[in-house]
Amino acid sequence: MSTMREAFARTVTEAMETDPRLVVVLAEISRDVFPTTDRVINVGIREQAMVGVGAGLALSGLRPVVHSYAPFLVERPFEQVKLDFGHQDLGGVLVSVGASYDDPGWGRTHQAPGDVALIDTLPGWTVHVPGHPDEVVPLLRTALAAENRVYLRLSLRTNARAYPVAEGFTVVRKGRLGVVLAVGPMLDRVLEATEGVDVTVLYAATVRPFDGEGLRRAVRAADHADVLLVEPYLAGTSTHVVAEALADVPARVRSLGVQREAELHAYGTVEDHDAAHDLDVLGVAAAVRRMYDHGGQA
Amino acid sequence: MKLRTDKGFAALPALYARMAGDEKHDWAAASTLDVLWVLHDRVLDVSPDRVDDPGRDRFLLSKGHGPMAYYAVLAAKGFLDPSLLDTWTEWDSPLGLHPDRVLVPGVEIGSGSLGHGLPIAVGTALGLRLQGGTQRVVVLIGDGELDEGSNHEAIAVASRFGLDRLTVVVVDNRSGTHGWPGGIAARFAVEGWEATTVDGRDQDALHDALTIPHVGTPLVVVAEVR
Numbered sequence: 001m002s003t004m005r006e007a008f009a010r011t012v013t014e015a016m017e018t019d020p021r022l023v024v025v026l027a028e029i030s031r032d033v034f035p036t037t038d039r040v041i042n043v044g045i046r047e048q049a050m051v052g053v054g055a056g057l058a059l060s061g062l063r064p065v066v067h068s069y070a071p072f073l074v075e076r077p078f079e080q081v082k083l084d085f086g087h088q089d090l091g092g093v094l095v096s097v098g099a100s101y102d103d104p105g106w107g108r109t110h111q112a113p114g115d116v117a118l119i120d121t122l123p124g125w126t127v128h129v130p131g132h133p134d135e136v137v138p139l140l141r142t143a144l145a146a147e148n149r150v151y152l153r154l155s156l157r158t159n160a161r162a163y164p165v166a167e168g169f170t171v172v173r174k175g176r177l178g179v180v181l182a183v184g185p186m187l188d189r190v191l192e193a194t195e196g197v198d199v200t201v202l203y204a205a206t207v208r209p210f211d212g213e214g215l216r217r218a219v220r221a222a223d224h225a226d227v228l229l230v231e232p233y234l235a236g237t238s239t240h241v242v243a244e245a246l247a248d249v250p251a252r253v254r255s256l257g258v259q260r261e262a263e264l265h266a267y268g269t270v271e272d273h274d275a276a277h278d279l280d281v282l283g284v285a286a287a288v289r290r291m292y293d294h295g296g297q298a
Numbered sequence: 299m300k301l302r303t304d305k306g307f308a309a310l311p312a313l314y315a316r317m318a319g320d321e322k323h324d325w326a327a328a329s330t331l332d333v334l335w336v337l338h339d340r341v342l343d344v345s346p347d348r349v350d351d352p353g354r355d356r357f358l359l360s361k362g363h364g365p366m367a368y369y370a371v372l373a374a375k376g377f378l379d380p381s382l383l384d385t386w387t388e389w390d391s392p393l394g395l396h397p398d399r400v401l402v403p404g405v406e407i408g409s410g411s412l413g414h415g416l417p418i419a420v421g422t423a424l425g426l427r428l429q430g431g432t433q434r435v436v437v438l439i440g441d442g443e444l445d446e447g448s449n450h451e452a453i454a455v456a457s458r459f460g461l462d463r464l465t466v467v468v469v470d471n472r473s474g475t476h477g478w479p480g481g482i483a484a485r486f487a488v489e490g491w492e493a494t495t496v497d498g499r500d501q502d503a504l505h506d507a508l509t510i511p512h513v514g515t516p517l518v519v520v521a522e523v524r
Binding site for chain 1 (some may be wrong): 346351352356398399400404407411413414416417418420421422423424425428429431447448451452454455459498
């Protein structure tokens, strides 16, 4: 199976053959997975220029795909993302790899659990968090053909199977005790952690726009408005949109994700980091028990 | 030609005063004034009826702070109804203390935060060239703005990519605290740019500098304003 990054490069390269608007901007990272053409622009290790150049390409009428490792795409040139794309009201597709801690041996400098939260401070961005390489392809094809601002967050973490890319959340399992919303690569761990627990499991590969109506529908169909949000990035990133979606429902909401309290200063494996953030199956299962272990009693 | 230019330029103080009041000192101090006028009057292929024409030249005001001279020039050239100048900084005015491209036809970028215009201009020049265009892309920055590292990323990239339709005008009124030993032009020249330094109040000198041939490499005009 190919990685999300390979699916990304292949999909963009194929689309470039028929869409003359497409142009890729890189800052060294991933330069070897794209063909050598004047429409693949490597600016060197210059991320502010990478984003600014991407916006300028959009200003000239092209559709830029700007790509780097997550901290160097979203965090380092964040003001360029905010102003050069957002404030100028230009479209573009930002594609990151590395996610929250895909390469933990590289330490904190290469971890970006805050990327989606940061993008979420800016209006008008669509945010995709695919859970499988096969989901990358349709999400990306739609993004490339559109005019809007898209952030596509790729990861080495994947679920065992892909789900059809849909407009709203996908109902993976139905239950009475409440609703668990699993984002992207968290789905497999959520399914294992909720094994034998009578809850609805929703799956989201797109978190902005947020399918509040889909969540409301699932909550209404259950006996309890108990919602567990499980995201692979900063804990609570989507809590405010969950709260907004359930504004007219007395609800209990808990959010799991990469914890905010302390910097770990630790290397190790992705499994080590999952465990440290309670994002392994054990951690998610413990949160599920705490949330839903009321035997179906109100 | 000369007569029309003089007449147009003479109309600017009154337009400017509709925003800033009748303060002659303020008007004279607008460091960007002559550059803006020469660009819009004699250099750029732009006009109010072609603000969406893909073939137009692009002018990016990166130094967006103190845009009254820019608004005055746009009004003098017919991009803005002069009556809009009276609404300056009001809630529903298109004109603020920093320009916003979404609000003003003919304004190519919104600016205010420094160091954004040049990288965007590099992308614009690249994009136009990829589409077979020969439009000029001119970006105006300040000497203080040049402190921002993003400019230096873009200066290197522009030259490596041989963007000979790109021109940077640096209005140098020595506003930076730490200055540029050896001069600003040298910072560009070392990267292979065609570089020249002129009196930023001398409109003919500005015109000559802005029309220097620069095949295969971008051009910087440092406009010194005291």
